[in-house]
Structure formats: C-alpha cells, structure tokens
Amino acid sequence: MKRKVAGRILFLLSIIYTLSLPLSVGAAECSHGQENGCGGKHSTADNVGSEIQESDCENICGTEDGALLSNELAEDYAEVGSVKVSSRLWELLFGKEGEAREKLLSVGGGVFGVKIKQKNVTVTESKSIPLLSPGDKILAINGKRVSTVSEIQSAVERSGGSSITIKAIHNGSEITLEARPTLIDGEYKLGLSLRDGAVGIGTVTFVDPETGLFGGLGHGICDAESGDIVELHTGDISGVILGGIHKGECGKPGELSGILTGEDKGDLTENCECGVFGVVDNPEAFGGECLPVGTRDELHEGAATVYSTL
Template sequence: MLSRHRSKSLRVFVLVAMGTFVFAPTLQNVQHPTSAYKPPVAWAGIRRAEAVYVGGQSIGIRLNSKGVLVVGFEHVEDSDSPAKAGHIQVGDVIETINGQRIHSISELREHVMKASEHTLDFVVHRGEAKVHVQVRPTVDSSGNKRLGLLVRDSTRGVGTLTFYDAASHRYGALGHVITDADTGHAIDGWGTVYDSEIFGIVRGSSGKPGEKRGRFVTPQIRLGSIDSNTAFGVFGSMKHVPPHLYRARKIPVARPNQVHNGEATILTVVHGQQVEPFTVRIENKTRQTKPTTKSMIVHVTDPRLLKETGGIVQGMSGSPILQDGRLIGAVTHVFVSDPTRGYGVYAKWMLEQAHHRTGALSSEVKAN
C-alpha cells in the first residue's frame, strides 16, 4: 500500500519574494474524478484581443500533473525506501510501470499491488529526460507491497483571475507559475478553475506573508479549463464571461511603454466574492522589449487594504493592475521583508502567453 502525500504550506521559491498563489488544504475533500475530464484541444490561429474584461475575482484552481509526482520517501517498517534504493528521485514524475501508463495515485497503487513481477520497471520524467528505473517493492507484515514513496497527482488552491478575452474565450490568471509545494518544481499538467470565495484573511507582516482563506463555492460547476502553466501564469479556456465582474465593459491592454511610475489601482477580493478597487503606486517600472517576469514593483498605499491585509498576501496572485484606463499588469509576488510591496508582470506578456500554443511550460520556467 502506498502512502498519501503530506500536506504542507506554500514555500518561498525565490530569495526575496513569495508567489501569491495560496494552496488550500481545506479543499482536499472536494473530489472531481480526472477520468471524467479530458484536456482541451490546443488553440491555434485565434484572433488576439485589443481589449479584455478585467478580472479580480477569486478563483479556485485544481491542477493535475501529467503522471504522479514523487515528493518524498518513507521507511517501510524497519527498512529503507525501496524506491529510493532503486534510484527514484524527488521531483521525478512516474509515467509508466511495466509499460502501463500511470495517471493517478490510485492507478499507481493498483499496478503495484497487482503486479506479479518481483521487480517493477518504471519510466520517470526527470527534467527534460525520460529515465528507466527498476524497483523491487518490499512486502510488509500485512502482505502488502510497499514502495516507500510519498506522491502527489494534483494541487488545489485559490488565486485571482486577471482577464478574460471574449474574442478567443481565453483567460489568464495568477501571473506566475504554480510549483509543487514540496519539490519546488513547476507542475506540467492540466486542470480546472472554479468559482471561489474568501472567508478570512491572515494579515501579513515583515518576515511573515499573509494569506487569503478561500474555498470553492460550487465545486461541481467548472468555470473553465487550464491547459498551460507558465512563468506568466495559468491559462486556459472559458465558454462564457466569468461572474462577479467589477466592470461590465472591456478595457484596452497597455503596451509596456504605456506603463509609468505613479498611481494605479488593483482589483481583488478580500471578503466573499466582491471585487473591490484599491490604490497602489507603480515603482521601478522595468523597460522590457520581450516577455520577462518582474516587470514592475507594486507598492500598496490604500489605507483600508493595509489595515485589513497588511499589503500583498498570498491569494492575490493575478490581481489586475489598472492605470490610465488600461490593464497594465497583474500582481505576482510579495516581498517577504516588506509585504506592502511586491512584483507585477505586464499584462501584455500574459495576453501573448494566453494565445501561445498550449500545453507546454515556457522556456523561462524550464530554465529555472
């Protein structure tokens, strides 16, 4: 019998800032069989929008990995992990066992228990390579075959929708890549977004970023699909304009050279499902001629937001930034040492990423 993964909180994956997508362990009782959902077909030749609906809504995210991700090892009774002895590594994605494709933890468990062979042939995805590994399971005192693995096949959490392009039915959210909480590796996979609400705030302070407490409102109803998890956010398709819009009309997406230092507004949810505007200042706007993250520093100045949250908190990832009547970017990270400040990414780069061929991580994520 295989052990299920242990839930852990979001870890800092850069030295000075923390991504503001908040994992939601309270949502793990919500189950949606992955076999009932097929990854969407890649979009090609779609017309790019000059104007989009801006978001700010809280969204629930479930991201399924392509295979089963190894996040750790455990002893089997008094013996070391058989999987570790067989040279499986943390961060490996198990793709096949004895030639049989593995999509979920339950399939992994079933193949191990039913296998007649004493040694199992694994194919794992490790970085850019596929590696063949042989593992001999240990039979415990109850007669169960054990691999001594801690694994995960999906991640759930709460973030913020940035925009929706009605012309192509594409959306963008978060503004940064979703990584596994234990390994720090970017998750290559597909998934679903849901309507969510915020029921509490943990206020941030220096050295201790805060977070939104959220939950899925109608987990049986999907808002849309996820087909791409990149350095610029998660992207996918939605059939309809999402609910809870702050503005019922579309606004233009700014080019990077139209963004300037000075006053701006972010849209986000701090209570329930109501999207609200809050005042910020853009600092250290970066000149970028090609898609790159960390486009600007966002400084929260709104007194009410500072009082309620302490600044930028986890769960604000993707909160749209407006300036001069345009969508200029999205909040992506909070500075651990100063939660009133964080990074933002240009909306232009997110919109371009939304219209790229889906299903692959960006080159920037692969390089990290």
C-alpha cells in the same frame, strides 16, 4: 466551441503579456501566494497503496493590475525567445496592422478555485528506494505508461511481490531501476509517497467578455518539491468560498484559504511563468468593469492607477 476558439489564442496572450511586462509602469506587486506556486491542498499516497491524504500546499498568485499588451509587429512573425507567433493570430485579437480596433478586457479581482491533474506523477517522499528523490517523476511501470497514483498502485498490486521495473525522471535525466514491493498489512507497497494533482485558490486578473478567456497573472503553479512549473494535463475552474485571508509580511507572502464548491465554471488550459490562463463559462460572473487594453505607444513614466480587491 467557445472554449476551443479561446484556447487557440491562449498561448498568444501569455506571450503578449511577457512582451509587455518589462514596459509596464506602476504595476502592482503580487501580495499573496507562496513564492513557488500555488494550490491549497494536494493529494498524496503514502507507500503506494495506502489511503490518499490531503496536505497543505501553496496558493496561486495573481496580480490585480491590468494587462498591457503590445500591438506592434515588424514582420509576419514576432519572435519571443524561441517561439514565433503568427501575425494571423495577432489580427484575430487586435485587427490588421493600421486598422483601429479597441480591445476591451474586464477587470478581475475575484477568486476562483482550481483543480489540476498533472501530466506526470511526482515523488514527494522516498523511504525505501534510494535512487528516487522528492520532485522526481514516475513515467512507467514494467514498460507501461502511468499518469496517476491509482495506476501505480494497481501495477504494484499485480506484481504480487515480484520485482518491478520503474522508469523515472531523476534530477532531469531519465533512469530505469528495479524495486521489489513489500507486503504490509495485506497490501504491497513501494515505500513511496506520490502526488498526481493539486487544488487551490487563485485571483482573476482579467476576463475577455467576448470569449471567456481569463488570466491570473503573477506566476504559474509550481511543484512544491522541485519548484518547477507543473506540467498541466487537465484543469478545472470551480467556485470557492473564502475562509480566511492571511496578510503578507516582509519575506512571507500572504495567502488565501477557503473551500472549493466543486461547481464546474470552466477550464484551466495554460500554466506558465506568467501565470495561469483558461476559459470560463460565464465571463460576467468573474469580471467587472471593462477597460481598453493599453498599447506600447501609450506607455510613459508617471502616476498610475492600480485596481485592487479588498
């Protein structure tokens, strides 16, 4: 129940952060994580039907600076770009207009492991189908929707070497093409390397001690091939044992490396340009000191204190 309630206000928090981001003073610049996303490893299947292997990916990036949120709404709805936010949701977080209600968030800084399942299967390499390129999405095989590498492998095997129809997204446009699997070492293969998920390490920026809602601010999890934000289907939060910290250099972001424990600690429910958001089962395990959320009228030029984890 806690995850459902927190999930309803999750997207609102990401919008609030977007509203306040240009107004923050002395915010810390993200010093770890690759420029185009996150992860630590991702799963690929070479030539569809072969053994799934692990290969290096990028780190999730999250800053340690606090979230600065606005509490001013001129009308019943606040419009951000093409998104309208109900003032009712705003009231759930900060109370009614003119009603004093201090919102406390627990300062993060700790790390978390993440395992995500993508909404679509991504092509990472195409050896025998010229119309498909790295970053393309496979939508369906022979008219049947597919969302995992194993589903594509099964469809290829069932073909028995006959031509199959592939529906995909190529360079932003939907295409349909024909391909004939080849029998190699007793298995039918298409000559594609595919990925349907990723794992990695991120940094907690804040945790709501009441709901368990957390955010890792900075930027979202991006596709290594296209650089686009990964469309999240499901995501799990787990513990992590850090194995190393690589200091960032000019033009080369630092990164965290480690091992995911596999222990389920919550859900990842939002992946967007602002970062990643989710709900943890035990907020106390991820958060630290609780601080009040700053409002728009409290912002001013001057010295600032940045919380960091060493």
